[in-house]
Amino acid sequence: MNLDDAQQTFIVESLELLQQMEDALLHIELAPDDDDTINAIFRAAHTIKGSAGLFGLDDIVAFTHVAESVLDRVREKQLHFDEALTALFLRVCDHIGVLVKLVADHKLPEPSVQQNGAHLLNLLRGLLGETPEPVAHTTQPVEAEPDAEYSGDSSQIHHWHISLRLGRDLLRNGMDPLAFIRYLSTLGHICNIVTLSDSLPAGAEMDPESCYLGFEIGFHSSADQATIEGVFEFIREDSQIHILAPHSNTDEYRQMIQALPPESLRMGEIFLIRCGTQTSLAPDAASSGSSIDPSAIDPPIIPAQEPEAALKKSPVKDVRQAENSLIRVDAGKLDQLINLVGELIIAGAGANLAARNAGASELVEATAVLARLVEEVRDSALTLRMVQIGSTFNRFQRVVRDVAKELGKDILLDISGGETELDKTVVERIGDPLTHLVRNAMDHGIESAEVRRAQGKPAQGRLRLNAFHDAGSIVIEVADDGGGLNKARILGKAIERGLVSEGQNLSDQDIFNLIFEPGFSTAEQVSNLSGRGVGMDVVKRNITALRGSVELNSVEGQGTTLRIRLPLTLAIIDGFMVGIGSASYVIPQDMVVECIELPANEGRDYLNLRGEVLPFIRLRELFDIEGTASRRENVVVVQFAGQRAGLVVDRLLGEFQTVIKPLGKVFGRVGGVGGFTILGSGEVALILDVSGLIKQIVGTRQPANADN
Incomplete structure (x- = not known):
């Protein structure tokens, strides 16, 4: 597991939680006694604190812990959300966001940020009835390679014994056991580790998504117990975690052994000796020179049952969480996908044109099927960005x-x-x-x-x-x-x-x-x-x-x-292609209402469309295209913002998947044009700016002229 990738996930998820927390705080003003909203605010703060603890972000943990304590008082009805408390927690939410963004930028808090945090902590501690005190400066976790010798103060290094029995659903929940062990090594030195595989079933019965492992770890560190426990914050509820403090006595070790699963009891002494814990026991246990006899420890009474019966009591969920989970995809990758789909559309149009020119009916049919599939891929790709x-x-x-x-x-x-x-x-x-x-x-x-x-x-x-x-x-x-x-x-x-x-x-x-x-x-x-x-x-x-x-x-x-x-999108649209002389133009299909033939006896600026006056403009004149108009002209009726107008063209060329390409700065002020696309033949077709054209048509045509 790459800790940098995991930390990036923490940053994204924390910012999302802060947004949810802010929305809940704004809602709580309208319903100050809504337990669901209060619990949502508490859960957001609690999750951020736990996630930050996993990465050793002590400043976020310390600040959020005090805020969480106040929220706990609110949940217990000892405090109530009013305008002042809501305003305070909105500031708390903002400050946590600043701290998270500093982590993203790999920066330490500036003095102004620390002073703001200290002020907010004083306000929060006042609500808890505590004496205000300054906030500690930001600290960073000690970076060390896994299994490297810990470089802390040797006079403060102690031996810890950590016993882990990992939850069966750990892997399904997206956790990696190795990641926790690697992170543990940043707080000290793992001197011994024993991997437990007693729970592994036969190969045919093994579920590759289940975790069957356990670990016994001998750990040298100057960290305190709360810091070491924080390493396993995310798996505490689903796993069995026992941390034996330095110089623990025999009774504490006995209690830890009794709490282990039955298959681990017979191996207690082996773990004790191999992990180096026996030499760190309190004097009343170690000075006598006698080792601990695991057989003398009373095992817990467990009803006899077959392994199959035990598994039936905790069946593996048939519905995997991954089925309903979201996948985070980098926006740049989506942009690249859309660009490739656009190039595929252009290439497909070129293949279809070549097939038609060759007169190969089978090839034309094959390219038509390809075009349909490309259209479905286009719609699916665009949906990803919606x-x-x-x-x-x-x-x-x-x-x-x-x-x-x-x-x-x-x-x-x-x-x-x-x-x-x-x-x-x-x-x-x-x-x-x-x-x-x-x-x-x-x-x-x-x-x-x-x-x-x-x-x-x-x-x-x-x-x-x-x-x-x-x-x-x-x-x-x-x-x-x-x-x-x-x-x-x-x-x-x-x-x-x-x-x-x-x-x-x-x-x-x-x-x-x-x-x-x-x-x-x-x-x-x-x-x-x-x-x-x-x-x-x-x-x-x-x-x-x-x-x-x-x-x-x-x-x-x-x-x-x-x-x-x-x-709706800036990338690919359905277009309706028209021709004027040898030039081709594309009109966004969503704005096309209908197409009609231009009557020969109509006026120059208006036509009668089923009893309604429709202003129109000849694109040949607008774009100064040389040549004479075709004997039979067509009108494309377009609509934008409730206004209709007609565009007079020579030919109607039908629907066309259009990949929008932006115009360069030189053409940025060209009226009536919103971009261009590349046709299958390699030629360029301009995409019409319907909104601009309608404003131009309606603005320059006076309805009074329609009577003439």
């Missing part, structure tokens, strides 16, 4: 709580649509823009309780986070019931900055979009949260970089809703 956005939303419970207290406002966060899934890459990159939008809504949007009461609103403001799927995209809404945007103030500020001219006629949407201009702010006073004019333009830029868009709706006095539209 995660629910709920975990991202839940993080804002803490943000809203802390910011609301800082602002002196009463704000409730309402979360819905947390089960909506999208690509993990998108989730990671949307966190910062969402944080700014949430803080901005709380600072600028939602009024103080006094103002809300004066306006006839509830004193408690509401902030809503919602997510849902719409036409192949995910929509994330950040809405508040605050004062809304002041159009007059926004327009006045824009005129002052020269963004618009006096008397210019702007729609409400155009006025609202001014807040996304770099450095634009209407805040009268700069605060720690917002008002410096930095942020909203960055938010829009980051969302645009994800091929997304931002929509803003506001009603003055009632609130503001901001919608972010994002693609």
